[in-house]
Amino acid sequence: MIKEFQRLKEQENKHLSLEWNATRFLAKINYKVHTDAVKENLVPPNISKQQIDVIYADEADVLNVALFGMTAKQWMDTRSKHLREEYADKYSNIRDHASITQLVCLAGLESLNAEFIRQGLSQSERLAKLNQIAIIQMKSLSNSPSIKKLEN
Secondary structure, three states: OHHHHHHHHHHHHHHHHHHHHHHHHHHHHHHHHHHHHHHHHOOOOOOOHHHHHHHHHHHHHHHHHHHHOOOHHHHHHHOOHHHHHHOOOOOOOHHHHOOHHHHHHHHHHHHHHHHHHHOOOOHHHHHHHHHHHHHHHHHHHHOOHHHHHHHO
């Protein structure tokens, strides 16, 4: 009976892991829409790869701040010692530790930010709008029975 229980728990965990991975994949797909908007509208011609990388990182951090309240660097700096030791040998970023609710919200924010970039909104205007939207969407998603079922 114990073995059967353990087997069922393993299956449940695999299913939830697949759901999380699928949601993370969705966020990565929408990130392509986002990076295309950045490339087409924010990256000037004739700059170095390093300068281009900074532009992309800044735009990724617009999304991070809007949703998580901090940049990727701030997250890395404030993680607990336990997490630093646990992930010392792996590359890890804030999005890899996001909940399903956060990933669903992030996917939407990426699409919205791409559109805001195309509309010519400044970075500060986009951040303010995205943060307001993230707050609304997180409240809505947090009350969703489907999301609660996945996260539990």
